[in-house]
Amino acid sequence: MKLNALWSLLAAILIIANCGAEDWTPLWKSYAAAFMDNQIRVIDHDAADRTTSEGQAYAMFFALVANDRSRFDGLLHWTEVNLASGDLATHLPAWSWGHGPNDKWGVLDSNSASDADVWMAYTLLQAGKAWNEPHYASLGTALAKRIAAEEVVQIPGFGTALLPGARGFHKGDSYRLNASYLPLQLFIWLGHEIPDGPWQQIAVQIPALVSGSAPQGFASDWVEVKPGKGFTPSPLGSYDAIRVYLWAGLLDLATPGRDTLLKALSGMARYLHNNPVPPSKVKPEGSIEDPKSPVGFSAALLPYLSALGEKNLADEQISRVRSEFNSKTGLYGNPAKYYDQNLTLFALGWRERQFWFDPQGNLKTSWKHD
Numbered sequence: 001m002k003l004n005a006l007w008s009l010l011a012a013i014l015i016i017a018n019c020g021a022e023d024w025t026p027l028w029k030s031y032a033a034a035f036m037d038n039q040i041r042v043i044d045h046d047a048a049d050r051t052t053s054e055g056q057a058y059a060m061f062f063a064l065v066a067n068d069r070s071r072f073d074g075l076l077h078w079t080e081v082n083l084a085s086g087d088l089a090t091h092l093p094a095w096s097w098g099h100g101p102n103d104k105w106g107v108l109d110s111n112s113a114s115d116a117d118v119w120m121a122y123t124l125l126q127a128g129k130a131w132n133e134p135h136y137a138s139l140g141t142a143l144a145k146r147i148a149a150e151e152v153v154q155i156p157g158f159g160t161a162l163l164p165g166a167r168g169f170h171k172g173d174s175y176r177l178n179a180s181y182l183p184l185q186l187f188i189w190l191g192h193e194i195p196d197g198p199w200q201q202i203a204v205q206i207p208a209l210v211s212g213s214a215p216q217g218f219a220s221d222w223v224e225v226k227p228g229k230g231f232t233p234s235p236l237g238s239y240d241a242i243r244v245y246l247w248a249g250l251l252d253l254a255t256p257g258r259d260t261l262l263k264a265l266s267g268m269a270r271y272l273h274n275n276p277v278p279p280s281k282v283k284p285e286g287s288i289e290d291p292k293s294p295v296g297f298s299a300a301l302l303p304y305l306s307a308l309g310e311k312n313l314a315d316e317q318i319s320r321v322r323s324e325f326n327s328k329t330g331l332y333g334n335p336a337k338y339y340d341q342n343l344t345l346f347a348l349g350w351r352e353r354q355f356w357f358d359p360q361g362n363l364k365t366s367w368k369h370d
Helices: 002-021 024-035 053-065 069-083 114-130 134-150 184-193 199-212 242-249 258-264 266-272 295-307 311-323 338-351
Strands: 096-099 105-109 152-155 159-162 174-177 223-226 230-233 288-290 355-357 363-365
Touching: 024 053, 024 338, 053 069, 053 114, 053 338, 053 363, 069 105, 069 114, 114 134, 114 184, 114 363, 134 152, 159 174, 159 199, 184 199, 184 242, 199 223, 199 230, 199 258, 242 258, 242 295, 242 338, 258 266, 258 295, 266 295, 266 311, 295 311, 295 338, 311 338, 338 355
Parallel strands: none
Antiparallel strands: 096 105, 152 159, 174 223, 223 230, 355 363
16 A cells, blocks of 8 residues: 555656646747747737747747747748848848838848858758758858858957847957857857858857856846957847846856856846846846836746855746736736747756756757757
């Protein structure tokens, strides 16, 4: 009887564990139902139903994690046709598409967004391997080379850097950079995969750039770099900066530079020891401009807090995330917003081991590697 009770307990534990591991896929499906149309484009309903290259790139990554190849192909096709003049191999995708003048839908801003471009190139290359599809790999390689040619610069006294876009971020001796555009694991892996590109050189500079943009341990949205004058963080850390903590938290324990990044971002954990909700807007010196952030910010901090060993703080944030789950929509927040769901998909996907990165930045997924 005691043995049967023990087996029942073990079975219950396994069921609970498996249920937790299955939470992510329904979230991905709910996200697709709420924020994608039948074309398949990702729609930001809080920004006049626009579509961004970021949204398409993230969704392609999630589709790969979910082994959802048909949706991946739809996202890729729409992106290539509508954002890249029909060919991602020869055109960086425009960052913004939507409802423009004269009641026409189309590209609103043809400039590129390099974070989306890097995520897209990385995901295409990973998809080529995971699904044994050479076309994805060749497209990812071509896109990576175009990023290197159009969005990468040499900053005197600093080194190789990724500009946030092909145009508008370099004036005179001033370079405007964005730490949230630089997930270290992606650049390390691209450096191994395409060794003749600038990826390893960019990766080497990322810890210094993040440190320079977070003088008191809080990431800034932007940072200005001038040769011989160092870093000047922007006045706030908010919408962009929250991803800096997320990318750092997703790093494998053995990734070179990980400890430097986490140390540079220590301000957020210190703040959460005395405040239950992460701030929406924080100044570089640590003063808070807006103390109440949306639910996606709490989700984004889960890997970061876990990486720091802050279990109690992570438990507080996951409790907040769960409290804002809407069983009717299958999404987080009321109303559910596009950006919150993206942050939550990254964080919960990692937390539930739907995906992870090895020390070389290679993507591992539950369907391919478990």
